[in-house]
Amino acid sequence: MSEATPNQSLFEQIGGEAAVNAAVDIFYRKVLADYRINRFFDNVDMEQQAAKQKAFLTMAFGGPNNYTGTDMRNAHARLVKMGLDDSHFDAVMEHLGGTLKELNVSDNLIAQVAAIAESTRNDVLGR
Amino acid sequence: MALKKILLDEHETVCQEGETVLEALLRDNVDIPFSCKQGACQSCMVRSLDVPPPAHAQKGLKDVLCKQNHFLACLCYPEQSMSITLGHQPEYFTEGAVIAKELLNPETVLLTIQCKDALDYYAGQFVNLKRADGLIRSYSIANSRRHAEKLTFHIRRLAGGKFSEWVHQELNVGDTISVSDPQGLCYYLPDKMEQSLLLIGTGSGLAPLAGIIHEALEHGHTGEIHLYHGSREVDGLYWIDEMRELAETYENFHYTPCVSRGDALEGVAQGRANDVAMANIPDLKGWRVYLCGHPDMVNQAKRMAYLNGASLQDIYSDAFHVASPTLD
Structure with a gap:
């Protein structure tokens, strides 16, 4: 990484x-290997899901995006009904940080990415 | 400069300079699905019906999609006029005649159909077979591309399955049946010949996999080729001897029949085909994976293959969904 x-x-x-x-x-x-959260990914098309993850990470990395809070809400509404809560959001945040660490991204940049991702918490959890 | 026209279902849109196909269509109030507008979500994927789309518009798409001229409208600055489609084209059927019918095992028939026109297909694709009264079912082509007019199918009899019951009981040699254009994205392309292949199939999922294996071997694929064919009981397996012979002929082809219930005979592995395969080959990094058959097996194996290191771009699958409600 640069x-x-x-x-x-x-x-x-x-x-x-x-x-x-x-x-x-x-x-x-x-995310898929984590037993705490992988049930939320049962019955989803893996290719479409990977594309969504890419759009999410692009946004979290401060890249070009069209994400809106409403999109986030709608996309996760079904999961909130299934019991999606802060603990699951935390688990995803953990994997985001772990991923960037594996890619040797500096702590300073990881903190900035985490802050952007964190800003979606209330929308994702439908509050 | 010549105008670049986009023809979609008989509606023509002119694409302005510096405008993507998606922008032009939206400006023209064409109803087309889209979301991120940056090539990530792939919701605006369309297919060119005439010219190959520019390579920059196929970024991130699977090789089989590129080959069939799919592209992302949001990334496409057209280089020439194009005729495009959003979804499936109306199906074209050719006439076929049944030239052979034999049992592979108590529940599966091997049907050979001679088509009037040669079909341009890839090994692993499927066609829709249509009975005279219009009843249609999808079946995978079980042979390689060598016989473009003579197609074979493995038709498993499903309890309560209207079409399969009819094939088993009433369809005879000499009868005619309509055969659609080949479809589907689970197929073999002869590139990366050194790549290892893992193929897992349950039941008649062996059909497309057998086509793929023959195609790969005919092209001189040099990578290792591992086939795991599973069924509940030994009765549901077939072509055991044929596959063993093939494994004796080709050093790089390996075959493991599996049964998930009941006793396994000698040379047959005990367990679900996907579990046996993943236990034998725990690291799939760099492998190409083909999965055909029962939808639960396909979904589980897809996730396992990915978690074991295979890239999503390298996983091809065809889940056999059952059309009629069965009594099974």
Whole structure:
């Protein structure tokens, strides 16, 4: 991953689209392998889900996106009915941080990504 | 510069300079699904019916989708006029005649159909077979591309299955049946010849896998090829001798029949085909995986293969959903 320079955006500092692609692969595997949360991913099309993860990570990495709070709410409403709560959101946050650590992203950048992802919590949990 | 026209279901839209196909269609109030507009969500995937789409518009798509001229409307700055489709084309049927019918096991028939026109298909694809009264079912082609006019199918008799009962009991050699254009994305392309292949099938899921295996071997695929064919009991397996012979002929082909219930005979593994396969081959990084048969097996194996290291781009699957309500 590239070194931080003052003029680069967060997205560029992390490594742009190539970093997103590398991250999706690690992140989605972590999520699917986690018994605390993987039941929420039963019966979903894996390719579509990977594409959604890519869009999510692009947004969290500060990249170009069209995400809105309403999209987040609608997309997760079914899961909230299934019992999705803070503990599950925390687990996903944990995997996001772990993924970036594996990719040798600096702690400073990880904190910025985490802050963006954290900002979706209330929408995801439908509150 | 020549105008770039996008033809969609007889509606023509002119794509302005610097405008993507998606932008042009939306400006023209064409109802097309889309979401992220940046090539990630793939909801605006469409297919070109004439010219190959520009490569930049196929970024991130699976090779089989690229090959069939699918592309993302949001990424596509067209280089020429294109005729596109959002979904499935009206099906074209050719006439076929049954030239052979034999039992593979007590519940599966091997049906050979001679088609009037040669079909352009890839090994592993399926067609829709249509009875004279219009009843239609999908069946995988069980042979390689070598015989483009003579197609074989493995038709498993399902309790209460209207079509399969009819094939088993009433369809005879000499009868005619309609055969659709080949469809589906679970097929073999002769590239990356050194890549190891894992194929897992249950029941008549062996049909497309056998086609893929023959196709790969005919192309001289050099990577290891591992087939796991499973059924509940030994009775549900078939082509055991044929597959063993093939494994003796080709050093890189390996075959493991599996039964999930009852006693396994010698040379037959005990357990579900996907469990046996994943236990034998725990690391699938870099492998290409084909999964055909029971939807539960396909879904489980897909997740397992991915978690064991296979890339989603390298996993091809065809879940056999049952059309009629069965008594099974």
